[in-house]
Amino acid sequence: MSLPIAFVMCTEAGGLEQESLLMVESLRRFAGAMKDTPIYSYQVREGKDVSSATIAKLESFGVKHQKVVLNTKYPDYPLANKPLLGAYVEQNLAAEIIVFLDSDLVFFREPQEFWLPPDYDIGIRPEHEKMIGSEGAEDANDSYWQHLYSLAGVVEPQYVTTTVDRRQVKAFWNSGVVAVRRKAGIFTAWLKTFSQLVEPGITVNQANFYYEQSSLSATICAQNVKIWNFSPGYNYPIHSHNNLIEAERKHSLAEIVCIHDHFYRS
Numbered sequence: 001m002s003l004p005i006a007f008v009m010c011t012e013a014g015g016l017e018q019e020s021l022l023m024v025e026s027l028r029r030f031a032g033a034m035k036d037t038p039i040y041s042y043q044v045r046e047g048k049d050v051s052s053a054t055i056a057k058l059e060s061f062g063v064k065h066q067k068v069v070l071n072t073k074y075p076d077y078p079l080a081n082k083p084l085l086g087a088y089v090e091q092n093l094a095a096e097i098i099v100f101l102d103s104d105l106v107f108f109r110e111p112q113e114f115w116l117p118p119d120y121d122i123g124i125r126p127e128h129e130k131m132i133g134s135e136g137a138e139d140a141n142d143s144y145w146q147h148l149y150s151l152a153g154v155v156e157p158q159y160v161t162t163t164v165d166r167r168q169v170k171a172f173w174n175s176g177v178v179a180v181r182r183k184a185g186i187f188t189a190w191l192k193t194f195s196q197l198v199e200p201g202i203t204v205n206q207a208n209f210y211y212e213q214s215s216l217s218a219t220i221c222a223q224n225v226k227i228w229n230f231s232p233g234y235n236y237p238i239h240s241h242n243n244l245i246e247a248e249r250k251h252s253l254a255e256i257v258c259i260h261d262h263f264y265r266s
Contacts, residue, residue, distance in 0.1 A: 003038055005114060006095035009103050010081045011041040011065065012048035019103040024061045032110030040093065041065040044081045074198065079212040082175055083194040086187030095182060102176040107258045113230050114179045121225035122186055123179035125235045126160040132210050133169035145170050151196045152218035163248055164240045171221055175213045176260050177235040190219045233257040
């Protein structure tokens with residue numbers, strides 16, 4: 001029997017354990033009618049075993065935690081966990097909608113938009129800042145995006161406006177909160193693009209740190225899927241609150257669905 005919706009996250013030893021626990025607790029307390037949505041936690045790298053105390057606490061919140069070692073090629077690149085796990089759950093978890101959540105999120109309201117409107121295949125927010133994004137052919141980063149688009153099979157570029165620094169860039173979405181219809185196969189296609197882009201043994205630096213996120217963005221464009229843009233209260237960049245334009249800025253927790261603190265600990 002297929003679940004209507006499920007939440008998925010990575011949990012590993014260290015700071016990520018506490019972040020996962022905080023996110024899960026916030027979902028169970030503040031997610032309204034969605035507070036009992038099934039949550040699946042995965043450890044996908046060897047040598048990052050979650051403590052027994054954390055597993056017990058996750059279980060107390062009704063979270064199913066598993067160790068499934070998927071990231072063997074890129075163990076020093078933690079963000080590779082995301083496309084690897086995304087493809088795995090898309091192929092193995094029977095849920096109509098799968099919501100991938102970064103562990104450094106905290107929820108304050110029911111995330112109703114995770115129930116994607118009919119005919120929409122994915123829900124996501126634009127990236128907060130340009131970073132490795134490209135504003136077009138004259139941009140120094142554009143050769144990277146042209147290469148990425150050739151791998152993913154993008155025919156026609158899409159553009160988005162970043163939420164904080166307000167730059168119009170080739171579609172660059174944030175992978176911290178992503179809801180997909182499983183039947184669309186977006187996560188599996190994401191892993192294919194990512195695997196073509198990244199060679200084993202890669203040295204991660206500032207220039208390539210967002211390979212996972214840019215490869216997801218290119219995959220979305222190539223798949224020609226219908227995209228639901230989550231409202232500004234989703235994946236809210238609390239660290240950049242003062243830099244947001246008024247239309248994007250929230251003035252109370254009652255206006256925010258979930259914050260993203262972006263202090264990832266590998």
